[in-house]
Amino acid sequence: MKTNQSKFSLAFALPLAMLVAVGAPLPVIGVGIARSAMAAPQAPPTDGGKKKKKIGAAKEEKAVEFTPENMAQLQKLANDRKLTPDDLMAAAKTFQPSGRHDEYIMFASGGHSGQVFVIGVPSMRLLRSIAVFTPEPWQGYGYGVGNDVLKEGDIPNQELRWGDTHHPALSETKGDYDGEFLFIGDKANARLAVIDLRDFETKQIVKNPITMSDHGAAFVTPNTDYVIEGGQYAVPFGNAYATSDEYQKSYRGMVTYWKFDRAKGRIDMSKSFALELPPYWQDLFDAGKLASDGLIFGNSFNSELATGGIELNKPPFEAGTTQRDMDYLHIIDTKKAEAAFNAGKFEKVNGFPVIKIETLIAEGILFFAPEPKSPHGVDVTPNGQYVVIAGKLDPHVTVYSTEKIKKAIAEKKFSSKDSYGIPILDFDAVMEAQVELGLGPLHTQFDDKGYAYTSLFLDSAVSRWTLGGEYSSLHPEQPWKLVSKTPVQYNIGHLCAAEGDTVSPDGKYLIAMNKWAIDRFFPTGPLLAQNFQLLDIEQGGTAMPVIYDSPIGVGEPHYCQMIKADKLHPWTIYPEIGWDPQTQAIDPKAPKPGQEKVVRDGKNVEVYMTAVRSHYFPENVEVNEGDNVTWHITSMERTMDATHGFCIGGYNINLSLEPGEAATFHFVANKAGVYPYYCTEFCSALHLEMVGYFRVKPAVH
Amino acid sequence: MSPFLSRVFGPRVSPEFVRADRMRYSLPPLMLSLARIALVVSVFLPYWHMTLEAPQYPEGLELTAYVNQLVGDVREIDGLNHYIGMRKLNDAASLERAMGVWMVIAMLFLVEGAALVHSRWALLLVLPALLFPLGFLVDLQYWLYSHGHNLDPTAPLSSSVKPFVPPALGIGNIGQFRTIASAGTGWYLACASSLLTASALFFHRRAYKPLYDRMLAEKASI
Numbered sequence: 023m024k025t026n027q028s029k030f031s032l033a034f035a036l037p038l039a040m041l042v043a044v045g046a047p048l049p050v051i052g053v054g055i056a057r058s059a060m061a062a063p064q065a066p067p068t069d070g071g072k073k074k075k076k077i078g079a080a081k082e083e084k085a086v087e088f089t090p091e092n093m094a095q096l097q098k099l100a101n102d103r104k105l106t107p108d109d110l111m112a113a114a115k116t117f118q119p120s121g122r123h124d125e126y127i128m129f130a131s132g133g134h135s136g137q138v139f140v141i142g143v144p145s146m147r148l149l150r151s152i153a154v155f156t157p158e159p160w161q162g163y164g165y166g167v168g169n170d171v172l173k174e175g176d177i178p179n180q181e182l183r184w185g186d187t188h189h190p191a192l193s194e195t196k197g198d199y200d201g202e203f204l205f206i207g208d209k210a211n212a213r214l215a216v217i218d219l220r221d222f223e224t225k226q227i228v229k230n231p232i233t234m235s236d237h238g239a240a241f242v243t244p245n246t247d248y249v250i251e252g253g254q255y256a257v258p259f260g261n262a263y264a265t266s267d268e269y270q271k272s273y274r275g276m277v278t279y280w281k282f283d284r285a286k287g288r289i290d291m292s293k294s295f296a297l298e299l300p301p302y303w304q305d306l307f308d309a310g311k312l313a314s315d316g317l318i319f320g321n322s323f324n325s326e327l328a329t330g331g332i333e334l335n336k337p338p339f340e341a342g343t344t345q346r347d348m349d350y351l352h353i354i355d356t357k358k359a360e361a362a363f364n365a366g367k368f369e370k371v372n373g374f375p376v377i378k379i380e381t382l383i384a385e386g387i388l389f390f391a392p393e394p395k396s397p398h399g400v401d402v403t404p405n406g407q408y409v410v411i412a413g414k415l416d417p418h419v420t421v422y423s424t425e426k427i428k429k430a431i432a433e434k435k436f437s438s439k440d441s442y443g444i445p446i447l448d449f450d451a452v453m454e455a456q457v458e459l460g461l462g463p464l465h466t467q468f469d470d471k472g473y474a475y476t477s478l479f480l481d482s483a484v485s486r487w488t489l490g491g492e493y494s495s496l497h498p499e500q501p502w503k504l505v506s507k508t509p510v511q512y513n514i515g516h517l518c519a520a521e522g523d524t525v526s527p528d529g530k531y532l533i534a535m536n537k538w539a540i541d542r543f544f545p546t547g548p549l550l551a552q553n554f555q556l557l558d559i560e561q562g563g564t565a566m567p568v569i570y571d572s573p574i575g576v577g578e579p580h581y582c583q584m585i586k587a588d589k590l591h592p593w594t595i596y597p598e599i600g601w602d603p604q605t606q607a608i609d610p611k612a613p614k615p616g617q618e619k620v621v622r623d624g625k626n627v628e629v630y631m632t633a634v635r636s637h638y639f640p641e642n643v644e645v646n647e648g649d650n651v652t653w654h655i656t657s658m659e660r661t662m663d664a665t666h667g668f669c670i671g672g673y674n675i676n677l678s679l680e681p682g683e684a685a686t687f688h689f690v691a692n693k694a695g696v697y698p699y700y701c702t703e704f705c706s707a708l709h710l711e712m713v714g715y716f717r718v719k720p721a722v723h
Numbered sequence: 724m725s726p727f728l729s730r731v732f733g734p735r736v737s738p739e740f741v742r743a744d745r746m747r748y749s750l751p752p753l754m755l756s757l758a759r760i761a762l763v764v765s766v767f768l769p770y771w772h773m774t775l776e777a778p779q780y781p782e783g784l785e786l787t788a789y790v791n792q793l794v795g796d797v798r799e800i801d802g803l804n805h806y807i808g809m810r811k812l813n814d815a816a817s818l819e820r821a822m823g824v825w826m827v828i829a830m831l832f833l834v835e836g837a838a839l840v841h842s843r844w845a846l847l848l849v850l851p852a853l854l855f856p857l858g859f860l861v862d863l864q865y866w867l868y869s870h871g872h873n874l875d876p877t878a879p880l881s882s883s884v885k886p887f888v889p890p891a892l893g894i895g896n897i898g899q900f901r902t903i904a905s906a907g908t909g910w911y912l913a914c915a916s917s918l919l920t921a922s923a924l925f926f927h928r929r930a931y932k933p934l935y936d937r938m939l940a941e942k943a944s945i
Contacts, residue, residue, distance in 0.1 A: 121781075635802055636879075661799050708806065708879055 112569035115558060118145040126520055126531060128584040129190045129204055130554075135577030136185040138206055138217065143520070143531050143584055146556055146572035154215045154224045155185025155208050161223070162667070162678030166653075166687035168224070170604070175213045175227035186210040189306070189581040191240040191249065193284070197311040197406075197525035201589035203287065205249045207239025214239055214251050214280055218287055220593050221680075223603055228289050231372035232259045232296055233276050238307035238320055242282075243356065244525075249280040249289065250309060252320045256301030260371040266329035270441070275299035276376070277307065277320060277354065279363075287606065295363040295375040297382060300442045301327060302350060303343070306399055306465075309356075311525055312406035314424035319409050320352040323396040325440070343396065344415065350390040350440065351400065351411060353427055353447075358387045379442050389431055390440060391447040394420055399465035399516075403474070404525050407491055408454060412463035412476055419463050419476055419487070421502065423454040455502040459485045464515060465581075467522030469529035471562050472496030473505065475522070477514040477534065483507040484517060484534050484557060486566055497562055506564035510534040510555050511542050511571070516581045519559065528586065532557040534568075535579055543573045551575035594662045596682030603683060612656045612684035615639075626650045627691075633666045633679055634658040636708035638699070643714065647694045647721040656684045667702025670716055676702055694720035726942065733841025733931055734938040747930045752838040754923035755849075759831050761916035762852065766790050766827055768909030770859055773889070775800065776901045786812070788863070789909065790823035807898075808878025815866040830855060834920060841931040849920050856913040860906075864891040 088096075100110060118124060124142030127149070132139055136156030140149045155175065157164025164172050164183070176182055185208030193203040204217040212230035217223065230236065230251060238252025256273040258264040264272035281293035302322035310317035328342025336342070359377060362368065362385050368375040382388040394416035401410045402424075409422045429435075430452050436445040462480030469475070472493035476485045486508075488494075490501030499505055516535045520528035539553035551573035558569050596603070600612030613619075613630035618639045621628045627649045632639045633656070645651055657666055659681035668685075669676040672693060677685050701712035741748040771788040775796075785795040793812055801811050830852040837848035872886040889895040895902040 636806075659802075661802075711879070 108567065112558075112567065116144045116146065116556065116570045118142070118147070123587060125587055126528075126584045127587050127590060128518065128533060128582050129192065130535070130574070130579040130582035131187040131190050131206060132577030133188070133580055134184065134186045134210070136187055136208070137577055138187060138190055138204065139574065139576065139579065140222065141554070141572070141582075142587075143533070144556055144570065146554060146570050148574075148576070150222065151576060152204075152217055152222050152224065154187060154206060154217065155182070155211075155213065155227065157183060159676045160678065162676055162685075163224070165669075165674060165676040166689075167677050167685045169687070171224055171227055175208075175211070175215075175229050177211070177229060182211050182213075184210075185213060185215075187580075188237060189240055190583055191242045192583050192585055193246040193282075194242050194244055194524065195246070197244040197315075199521060199524055199583070199585045199589055200246075201585060201591065202284070203246070203282075205240035205242065205282075207236050207251055209235060209237055209239075209254060212236040212251070212253070214249060214289065216282075216287065216289060218606065219590060220606070221596070221603055222592060225604065225606075226288050228280065228291060230276075230278055230296075231374040232278075232376060233257055233274075234261075236278075237303075237305055238277070241307045241309055241318075243309045243318070244311045244315055246282050246284065248309075248356070249282050250307050250318055251278040251280060252304045252307040253277065253299065254303050254305065256303060259298070259376065266331070269301060269329045270327050273301035275301050275304045275322070277304060277318070277352070279356070279359065291374075295359075295368060295377060296371075297354065297359060297377050297388065298379050299352070299388075300325075300379065300440065300444065304352065305397070308400050308402045308409070308523070310402055310406055310409075310424060311404075314402060314406040314409075314427075316355065316357050317424065317427075318354045318356055319400050319402065320354070321349065321393055321397050321400045321411060322352060323349050325349045347395055348392040348449075349395050349397065350446070351393040351409070351422065353389045353391060353431075355387050358385050361385070362387060379444070383443055383445070386431070388444055389427075389447055390444055391422060391427065391452050392437070392449045394418065398463075399476075401466040401468075401523065403489060403493075404468050404527055405492065406525075408489070410466045410474060410476075412466055414462060414464060414479070417461055417463070418456040418458050419466060419474075420453060421455040421457065421490075422452050426452045426454065455490060457487050457502050457504060459487060459504055460507060465517055467517060467519040467532070468527045469519055469522065469532075469559055470496075470527050471529055473529075473559075473562065475517060475519055475532055475559070477517040478507070479513055479515065481507065481509075482512045482514060482536075483509050484514065484532065484566065486559070486564075499563075505562075506566055508557060508566045508568060510536055510557075510568060511538075511553060512540055513537040518582045518584050520584045521586065523583065530558075530560050531584065532559045532566075533582060533584065535582065537578075539573065542571055546575065552578055554579070595660060596680060599658060599660070599682045600656050600684045601682045602686075609654075609684040609686070611654055611686065613654050614656070615658060620644075626652070629653040631655045632658050633668065633701070633712075635664065635666075635706040636701075636712045638668070638701075638712065638714050641714035642717070643699075644717040644719060645691045646719050647691060649691045649718075650688070651691050652686065652688050654684065654686045655679060657681055664705065665703045666705050666712070668699060669702045670697050670699045672697045673716075675699075678703070691718045694718045729938070731840065731842055731844050733844075734934040735841075736934065751923045751927035751930060754919050754926070755834055755838050758852070758916040758919035758923060759834055761912050761919065762827060762831060762834075762855075765909040765912035765916065766824060768912060769907030770910040770913070771863060771891070771904065771907050773902055773904045776903065777899045779899075787907065790827060790859075791820050793820070806878060806880045807884040808875030808881050809870050810873065810875075812870075815870055816862060819862055826851075827855075837924070838927070841927075842935055843928065845924060845927060849924055853917050853920055856910055856917055859910065859913070860891055864888075867891055 124145050126143035128141045128143050130139045138152040153161050153163035187206045188209050191205045192199040206215050212233050214228050215224050216226040218225050234257050235255040236251050237254035241250040253276040256275045258272045259274050276296050278296040281290045283290045303324045305321050307320040324343040326345050330339040332338035362377050367381050368377045393411045394413045396415045397411045398414045399412040411420045430447045435448045435451040437448040438446050460478045460481040462478050464477045464479050466474050466476040472489050473486050486505045488497050488499045488501050488503050494501045514534045514536050519532045520530045534555040536553040539550050542553050554572040555568050556570040600608050602609035613632050619630050627645045657679040664681050666679045697716045699714050699716050769787045773786040775784040787795045797812050833848040834852050837845040868888045871888045889902045892904050
């Protein structure tokens with residue numbers, strides 16, 4: 023029999039070849055295709071979330087048309103609710119339809135709440151708080167988990183469980199926010215915290231080893247090499263004691279350069295150092311950028327070296343610190359300070375390197391320039407060419423040219439020295455302009471149209487004024503002139519324009535952070551909310567309306583930064599099951615399903631537990647009174663927002679277990695009895711059933 | 724060759740004979756080759772999708788079935804299903820998924836074999852490949868039925884959910900979920916392969932039937 027050999031081989035060989043080539047790894051390839059097609063939740067991408075369709079994206083763009091009925095309804099609404107056309111415009115500018123996300127995200131300090139608030143702009147909706155220096159049970163911070171971070175900030179013989187957060191600083195790359203980290207200082211205890219913006223959680227607290235009070239914290243250098251912490255109320259360094267008579271000799275101000283290790287997401291204490299400063303009260307700081315990169319600027323008050331004493335009929339601080347007409351703008355050369363530190367030209371205080379004043383003078387690290395007394399903000403313009411000092415007690419802002427400062431330093435144009443021998447630059451040689459704005463100028467930020475905005479505390483107003491130099495071409499007005507003022511309600515402290523302290527401000531929105539609200543909201547007893555007011559600064563000139571009032575009834579914010587939302591890339595779930603947010607890596611001890619157990623080693627008991635809707639595994643845990651308990655829990659969830667809580671009544675334990683999170687906490691089972699543990703987040707329809715019993719068997723006495 | 728085998732394999736022809744009428748004799752094997760390629764490619768593509776919509780899942784939950792696996796939000800759907808006592812999705816059709824790729828390979832061989840069989844028996848060889856897309860859906864519907872009807876009576880919501888069958892194609896409702904099921908590109912490709920195979924077989928039979936009948940007649944005359 024003859025077969026058609028040639029046809030056979032062709033027809034058969036082709037599929038066979040395909041099979042041989044691809045047949046064996048078929049399941050693997052199948053998985054690969056499936057994964058890429060599905061963005062399978064088993065292996066989420068680095069942003070931690072699957073994006074099948076974008077939530078919050080505007081629906082298809084279509085011109086909006088109002089029918090005559092719409093207009094009639096709107097007219098009636100406006101009449102009924104007594105809304106002006108401006109009110110309706112303001113509402114239209116700020117209202118976010120359900121599901122639509124805000125364009126900007128603002129990080130505001132929480133003052134003595136010890137927290138940071140995350141607020142959407144323009145809606146001004148509070149999105150969440152971030153517990154930093156203060157335990158906060160909803161986030162499960164300081165009630166089993168987060169305790170180690172809080173402990174880092176303790177001092178000998180004293181737990182510190184609150185902070186006075188003042189100035190949040192977003193990490194920067196080339197002077198622009200990069201959305202990776204947030205730093206914030208604690209004025210009360212001179213501490214600094216690092217928040218990771220992948221999960222919006224506090225990762226580190228560092229206590230300043232030399233002093234007890236700061237204010238200019240935090241400010242970052244343009245690439246976040248250093249986080250600057252400027253001191254405030256001078257004390258003798260290193261917890262030493264000295265009377266007020268010894269103020270000039272023994273009390274010291276300071277600025278600390280905290281080295282930031284971006285890869286580790288932590289301050290590197292071993293590469294950080296401080297500068298000893300005269301006991302003037304340093305206030306705000308700002309890092310130079312572009313034209314002034316390499317310098318940092320800080321201002322000060324109490325160059326009088328007042329020590330108060332109202333109880334002894336001496337001038338109180340408020341009078342004593344305001345006698346002289348001028349205080350000192352501090353100008354510090356970071357490169358030279360770094361060189362002195364690397365050359366070992368420092369002394370150690372409490373084990374922490376401090377570059378002494380004489381070294382600062384000898385190495386040309388520190389210079390002063392006179393500034394109108396008791397100023398507040400010190401703000402570098404986006405191009406780095408000017409530093410703006412807000413007068414506070416002086417109706418002007420004083421603008422210094424960084425080029426002139428450099429020139430004056432190079433040419434040694436000093437008018438005198440202070441009592442510590444620090445050279446003071448000649449005011450006229452470094453000053454560029456003074457702009458009269460009104461009463462109580464506090465803080466300045468910038469927009470993209472060549473305008474600066476300065477808060478006026480006493481006038482209760484936001485002022486807009488023009489920058490000069492290369493900014494002159496951006497606006498139609500004369501340079502260095504007040505353009506307009508918008509009244510705000512009331513007593514504005516800091517203000518914040520969209521990315522308004524970066525190298526490329528966005529303009530558009532400005533927040534007035536008003537200290538008093540008085541009559542703006544329903545009075546909630548004698549303690550009232552602060553009032554954040556949103557101003558529309560999109561148009562130049564005199565138009566700068568207030569378009570929203572937002573009560574902040576959770577703290578007393580001081581300062582905020584506003585970042586374009588698309589620069590933030592937060593995880594929506596932790597990248598993998600068993601994730602330890604503290605190390606930002608898989609916890610090798612994280613319990614896995616099927617391996618839940620209770621392990622006893624003498625008096626040490628380790629519990630390995632998993633949590634998933636709607637049960638814990640195991641549901642009964644028994645120990646003996648006096649046992650040291652280490653409890654591990656892993657959330658098995660992979661779904662966005664499927665957060666569980668875990669509390670043990672009677673033991674002060676409460677965790678927040680976000681999807682994939684692994685947590686470990688320790689306690690001593692020192693109270694016999696039966697303690698239900700349950701899920702504190704309403705996780706599912708069977709949330710109430712997500713419970714177990716922790717039994718502590720009484721010890722036999 | 725025994726009379727039985729020659730009846731099964733049909734008449735043999737020489738290459739010269741085929742060359743004399745290429746259209747008639749070469750077209751069917753060519754179509755069968757195309758059908759096989761389509762079937763191979765289909766294995767890499769999804770055969771079936773199901774989207775589950777519910778208020779609290781604004782992005783929906785997705786399931787995608789391949790010949791050899793089930794992917795998508797399997798874990799989350801399993802998590803939800805445990806409330807009604809449904810078995811895990813990956814407990815379904817585990818044999819089929821394990822065998823799927825090998826079954827396809829076997830079908831490829833059978834289809835190739837059919838090109839060599841010049842009798843009506845060729846139909847028997849292509850039958851599995853011919854019916855494969857239909858079989859996939861029937862099997863899927865069976866497992867949907869099986870999972871929907873074997874609910875754990877001790878499950879939390881066992882009393883409020885009656886046994887149910889989500890449709891293998893189209894829209895169904897269970898609890899707050901709307902299920903939308905549709906065939907995937909792989910399945911459509913498998914269907915195309917089936918159609919090609921059926922057409923090929925028609926031409927194959929038309930080409931060889933006269934030869935086959937003549938062969939029988941010759942045998943009878945001997």
